[in-house]
Amino acid sequence: MSEALVAVGTAGTDTTVPAVSGARQFWRRLRAQRAALVAAVVVALLVLVALAAPLLTALEGQDPTTYHPDLIDSARGGVPIGSFGGASADHWLGVEPQTGRDMFARLVYGARVSLGVALGAMVVQVLLGVAMGVAAGLGNRWVDLVLSRITDIFVSMPLMIMALALLAVVPDGFPRPVLVALILALVAGWSTMAKMVRAQTLALKSLDYVSASRLSGWSSRRTAVRELLPGLAAPVITYAALLVPGNISAEAALSFLGVGVKPPTPSWGQMLTSADVWYEAAPQYLLLPALALFVTVFAMTVLGDGVRVALDPRAASRLRVGTGRKREARAETAVPVPATAPRSVPEKEEGA
Structure with a gap:
């Protein structure tokens, strides 16, 4: 710029x-905002790990799908041999119970699936929500009524029930991560975005520069692109940043229920599906994907809130005003100590 x-x-x-x-x-x-900066660093590291997953697994010398039956104890039901789940120089975080697949490789490839599905769904949610919201806000009364009722229908839809129904009828040959991303985008998220964009569009439409562009003969499309979208950028970016952690949690829940990403494609939610059986014998099988999910969702949420504050001038001014008032209150309550005692003026003698 x-x-x-x-x-x-x-x-x-x-x-x-x-x-x-x-x-x-x-x-x-x-x-x-220090918390937002730390969260941004964590998110950047997670994205870097997801992108560099093939390089990291090649550095370890493992892959996420190869079975290692010699590293599990079949006499004990498939528990990994050795301490910390069979962690060693060849398997940095140990191996998976029953299969012996490398845990580190499955975690870093699971980051690709979780982040890829969440970000892909977010892009579709933003595009669909902005298009529906701007169309409803700029359209006439009937267009606004129809689009608003369609949006209300999708807002009231239960995500998990609709996702379970749609995932059950789609053929297995369709790429599962793409399917999960599309279902998350079309069933949830975009409708709330559309209602928010519609409200912002109605507020911006009443401003003088938008009214002048419409009175000058500009089409609705040109008015939306040239005048409305710049004003909608801040709330849309803020809401998009908050959509990502919700999408990650929803993908993990669907995979946990067995209708999300299918094996052998690794996913954090899929790893948690059978982890409850092994939390005593191999606790790292439960703790590692759960910790990865917690850190990712928490960092995304903190970063999204930081982006909201940074893009909202009113929030920044409220912070400054609050800080100034606290500083003034501290200055008022402080008792100043004089450097030297005040000089007394002698009284005039009587008759002088």
Whole structure:
């Protein structure tokens, strides 16, 4: 984004100073929130691990689908041989009970599935929600009524029941991660986004510059692209950031129920499906995917809240006003100590 030049007149002379760009203001507000910065680093590391999953597993010398029957104790029901679930130099986090598949390889490839499904569903949710919300807000009374009722129907749909029904009737040959992402996008998320965008569009439509563009003969499409979408960017980005952790949790729940991602494709929710049987004999089989899910969802939620505050000037001003009031209150309650005692003035003697 190029910086605008603002002319400021001071003492009869005009000086030109660069205005701070919107991206720079956003970054400055985000940096002021330490929790959001830590969450952003965690999310960046998770994305990096997901992208580099083939490289990391090649560095370990393992893959997520190869069975290692020699590393499990069949006499004990398939418990991994050795301490910490069979962790060693060849298997950094141990192996999976009954199958002997490498846990580290399955975790990093599971990150690809979980993040890929969540981000893919979020993109479809944003596109569909923005399109429906802007169309309802800019359309006439009947268009608004029809689109709003369709949105209300999808808002009232129970996600898990609809997802279970749709996943049960789709053929097994369809790529399962793509199917889960589409179902999450079409059943949940976009309808709430559409209602939020519609409300924002109705508020922006009453502003002077939007009314002027419509009165000048611009089409609804041109008005939406040139005038409304820039004003909708902040709330849409904020809501999109908060959609990702919900999508991750929903994908894990579907995989846990056995209707999500199918084996041998690794998934954190799928790993938790049979982990409750092994939590005493091999606790890492339960703790590792559960910890990965918790850290990912928590970091995404904190980052989404930080993005909301950074994109909302009113929230930033409230923070500044609150800080200033606290500083003033502390200054008022503090009792100043004089450096030197005040000099007394002698009284005038009588008759002087």
